[in-house]
Amino acid sequence: xxxxxxxxxxxxxxxxxxxxxxxxxxxxxxxxxxxxxxxxxxxxxxxxxxxxxxxxxxxxxxxxxxxxxxxxxxxxxxxxxxxxxxxxxxxxxxxxxxxxxxxxxxxxxxxxxxxxxxxxxxxxxxxxxxxxxxxxxxxxxxxxxxxxxxxxxxxxxxxxxxxxxxxxxxxxxxxxxxxxxxxxxxxxxxxxxxxxxxxxxxxxxxxxxxxxxxxxxxxxxxxxxxxxxxxxxxxxxxxxxxxxxxxxxxxxxxxxxxxxxxxxxxxxxxxxxxxxxxxxxxxxxxxxxxxxxxxxxxxxxxxxxxxxxxxxxxxxxxxxxxxxxxxxxxxxxx
Numbered sequence: 358x359x360x361x362x363x364x365x366x367x368x369x370x371x372x373x374x375x376x377x378x379x380x381x382x383x384x385x386x387x388x389x390x391x392x393x394x395x396x397x398x399x400x401x402x403x404x405x406x407x408x409x410x411x412x413x414x415x416x417x418x419x420x421x422x423x424x425x426x427x428x429x430x431x432x433x434x435x436x437x438x439x440x441x442x443x444x445x446x447x448x449x450x451x452x453x454x455x456x457x458x459x460x461x462x463x464x465x466x467x468x469x470x471x472x473x474x475x476x477x478x479x480x481x482x483x484x485x486x487x488x489x490x491x492x493x494x495x496x497x498x499x500x501x502x503x504x505x506x507x508x509x510x511x512x513x514x515x516x517x518x519x520x521x522x523x524x525x526x527x528x529x530x531x532x533x534x535x536x537x538x539x540x541x542x543x544x545x546x547x548x549x550x551x552x553x554x555x556x557x558x559x560x561x562x563x564x565x566x567x568x569x570x571x572x573x574x575x576x577x578x579x580x581x582x583x584x585x586x587x588x589x590x591x592x593x594x595x596x597x598x599x600x601x602x603x604x605x606x607x608x609x610x611x612x613x614x615x616x617x618x619x620x621x622x623x624x625x626x627x628x629x630x631x632x633x634x635x636x637x638x639x640x641x642x643x644x645x646x647x648x649x650x651x652x653x654x655x656x657x658x659x660x661x662x663x664x665x666x667x668x669x670x671x672x673x674x675x676x677x678x679x680x681x682x683x684x685x686x687x688x689x690x691x
Contacts, residue, residue, distance in 0.1 A: 362430060365389075365420065366681045367413050367472075369436040370479060370673030373398060373454030373506065376405075378412040379674045380420040380431070383682055385490050385690060388671060390419035398455045405455070406462065409436070410469030433473040434466060435681030437482030437673045444524055447476050453542075454506065477680045479503075479673055480527060481518055483666075484511025485683075486676030487629045489690055491668040496627035500619050502529055502612070504632035507542070508550040512623065516689050518680065530554065534614055552611040555587035555633055558604060562590050565600050572600040591637040605640050612641075613648025620653040620661055631666030 363382040370377040379391040392412060396405060417431050440452030447463025449455070463474040477485075484501025487493045493501070493513075501511040508530030512519040520526050530550035531543055538547025539557070551557055563582045566575050574593045578584040593601035616628055634641060642665065650658050666672055682690040 363426065365426065365431045366678045366685075367416055367431065367434045368482075368674035368677035368681070369409055369413065369434060370482065370677060371405075371409065371436060371438045371455075372396060372479065372673075373439060373452075376409055376412060377670065377674050378409070378416045379671065379678075380416050381675065381678045383690065385675070385679075388675065389423050390416035391671065391674070392416060392419075393670075396455070402455070402457055402460050403465075406465050407469065410466055413466075413470050413472075431472060432685065433475065433681055434470060435482070435677035435679075435684075436462060436466065436474060436476045437479035437677040437680070438462060438476055439479050441525055442476050442478055444476060444520070447474065449476070473685075475681045475684045477518075477677065478509075478511075478520075478524070478527070480509030481511040481520065482674075482676030482680055483509075483631055483672040484513060484527075484629065484676065485518055485679045486668055486672035486674070487631060487666050488513055488516075488627075488676075489679045490675055491629070491672060492664045492666050493627040493629040496625070498623060498625040498627075500529075500616075500623060500625045500628045501527075502616070502628065502630045504553060504630065504634040505555050507556070508554050514623070518683070529615065529619065532615060532618065534611060549611065549615045553608050553615070553634075558587040558590055558608055558634075559585050561607070562600070562604055565604065569600055573598040574601055587633055588636060591634075591640075594637060594640050602640065605637050606644050608634070608637075609641050609644035610648050613645045614652055616645070616663065617649045617652035617658075620649065620657045624657050625661055628661060628663045629666050630663070631668070631672055635665040635669070 367380045377393045379388045441450040449460045466474040480503045493499045499513040503509040510527040510529030531548045533547045535547035539551040541548035541551040590601045594605045679690045
């Protein structure tokens with residue numbers, strides 16, 4: 358391969374529901390061979406890892422057909438995994454959504470793909486992806502908040518991911534916003550995740566509708582409240598439903614308080630919020646920004662943009678590639 362030929366890495370976004378895989382050249386010019394399949398975590402870790410490896414190989418083949426580059430152009434694989442990871446040993450230490458505990462990932466993936474593998478937390482990867490090619494592009498100090506089944510986060514300081522002493526930095530969802538608040542899945546009380554995750558938003562809507570017969574939300578699920586999702590809450594809010602609008606506003610206030618704390622600690626120039634919650638649009642972001650301005654130091658909030666992510670469905674893949682490049686080259690991607 359020519360010394361000036363482009364180099365490629367494959368990014369894997371491993372989720373509890375789906376696995377998404379794509380390949381990118383080191384300049385981030387284009388995402389190739391993108392595919393998504395169900396994770397089927399119940400089949401066990403070996404089956405999931407084998408599925409990821411097949412997807413990586415399929416993505417490489419598709420990218421070779423699209424671009425004409427040889428297989429030698431593919432330098433390695435970056436994987437964003439949920440939960441706590443140990444980057445030094447390449448293990449997933451704890452991933453409740455997968456049912457994994459202290460599970461090797463790098464070594465078996467490397468054996469199955471024939472490529473070096475680097476692992477990172479999935480929220481770190483999503484934040485890094487939005488910083489490299491998305492809504493936080495150009496930021497120097499960036500906070501990422503990912504909102505889905507749970508609430509995750511990532512921290513970038515001086516253009517580099519900050520992972521902490523045990524690779525667990527950025528657990529924004531488990532910061533406490535109410536000392537005597539709702540019980541969180543982590544066992545604590547009053548965590549941000551217990552209010553602002555997609556799961557929590559749906560649960561709060563179900564509670565509200567137990568005493569409200571008129572909401573459009575109830576009609577949208579034919580009275581079966583168990584079918585309510587965060588996405589339906591956002592859709593009902595867009596139609597002006599009073600219950601849904603109040604839930605979205607409450608979510609904005611809670612997120613605003615949590616983000617204001619982060620602004621006062623880190624003084625970032627960008628906060629990027631990714632995940633399904635961005636579907637709520639201005640109904641969420643306007644009161645959220647107002648709450649941040651009310652709670653954070655003025656000089657801090659004035660110097661920070663709070664924006665929705667612009668890489669829906671692919672931020673984790675892009676960020677996994679970026680994390681692999683940074684680990685391989687010793688510097689952030691450009």
